[in-house]
Amino acid sequence: MELPKGWIFDIKKFAVHDGPGIRTTVFLKGCPLRCWWCHNPEAISSRPELVFFANKCIGCGECFKVCQRGGHEILDSGERVYHRERCVLCGECVEYCYAEALVMEGKEVSVEDVMIELRKDIPFYENSDGGITISGGEPLFQIEFTLALLRQCKAEHLHTAIDTSGQASWANYEKILPFVDLVLYDMKHIDPERHREYTGVRNDLILENLRKMSQYGVPIEIRMPIIPTLNDYRESIEGIATFLRPLENITRLQLLPYHRLGEAKYERLERDNRMPSIEPPSKEQMQQIATWIQPYGLEVNVNG
Ligand code: SF4
Numbered sequence: 378m379e380l381p382k383g384w385i386f387d388i389k390k391f392a393v394h395d396g397p398g399i400r401t402t403v404f405l406k407g408c409p410l411r412c413w414w415c416h417n418p419e420a421i422s423s424r425p426e427l428v429f430f431a432n433k434c435i436g437c438g439e440c441f442k443v444c445q446r447g448g449h450e451i452l453d454s455g456e457r458v459y460h461r462e463r464c465v466l467c468g469e470c471v472e473y474c475y476a477e478a479l480v481m482e483g484k485e486v487s488v489e490d491v492m493i494e495l496r497k498d499i500p501f502y503e504n505s506d507g508g509i510t511i512s513g514g515e516p517l518f519q520i521e522f523t524l525a526l527l528r529q530c531k532a533e534h535l536h537t538a539i540d541t542s543g544q545a546s547w548a549n550y551e552k553i554l555p556f557v558d559l560v561l562y563d564m565k566h567i568d569p570e571r572h573r574e575y576t577g578v579r580n581d582l583i584l585e586n587l588r589k590m591s592q593y594g595v596p597i598e599i600r601m602p603i604i605p606t607l608n609d610y611r612e613s614i615e616g617i618a619t620f621l622r623p624l625e626n627i628t629r630l631q632l633l634p635y636h637r638l639g640e641a642k643y644e645r646l647e648r649d650n651r652m653p654s655i656e657p658p659s660k661e662q663m664q665q666i667a668t669w670i671q672p673y674g675l676e677v678n679v680n681g
């Protein structure tokens with residue numbers, strides 16, 4: 378039987394923040410959330426996207442010549458324009474752009490394509506108790522591919538983790554959990570309406586799935602992005618800690634400070650960036666937030 382293929386936008390080797398040990402993180406395309414602070418906007422669409430790096434363009438004009446659809450144009454003003462609405466993502470201009478100013482974000486891969494990459498790093502996993510993490514985007518957005526990849530990893534005795542938003546049907550979690558050693562579970566806000574405002578969806582399903590998962594028996598690490606002014610205040614943090622306290626199998630709460638490393642991607646993808654004026658939290662602020670959580674009996678870590 379042929380295994381399903383999946384769309385990915387990156388495979389990151391030697392990852393040390395996506396679960397225990399040295400890991401390889403596979404980033405899948407497609408996400409049901411629209412978080413204001415998303416630092417992987419290339420993950421949002423489940424389709425590939427053409428990205429133009431203006432700083433690399435040498436103006437050779439090859440892309441204008443090759444594109445049959447008028448996807449690239451130089452206006453009389455001299456401005457170079459990519460017409461996303463005309464582009465059918467055939468990828469031909471990417472092939473002809475020797476300066477690598479045009480990049481196709483997203484490629485279709487088979488389970489075996491990914492396994493070939495993973496097997497190269499098995500010695501590192503073995504020496505560090507590491508493994509593979511499937512991230513995104515939302516791994517359950519491509520449930521059949523994620524399931525097939527996890528099954529194959531377990532068949533080859535690799536430690537597996539998924540990094541999930543919680544926004545997926547419980548039926549799909551039940552499919553994959555038998556093949557998952559660790560869940561990295563994102564929590565962004567405890568208030569349903571604020572959650573909807575900042576991510577596009579309420580958090581009812583996310584909280585319900587987490588309750589069910591905590592009964593399932595798999596270890597769960599909670600990951601909470603700390604976004605100044607949106608969720609970094611005491612009421613919000615303690616609301617999450619209160620929700621987590623009675624749950625079982627929560628190994629720790631990882632605080633992830635907001636950073637601005639993804640900003641340039643918004644420009645390249647021509648997407649609105651809703652966070653331009655927000656500065657990352659300081660180390661002192663992150664430590665302060667950790668002290669608010671400690672009384673709830675949860676192990677808390679600050680990343681970065
Ligand atoms: S082919 Fe690449 S380098 Fe040449 S004009 Fe087009 S984008 Fe620029």
Ligand code: SF4
Nearest residue numbers: 444448464465468470
């Ligand atoms: S990907 Fe194809 S259709 Fe799109 S701009 Fe390039 S050559 Fe034109």
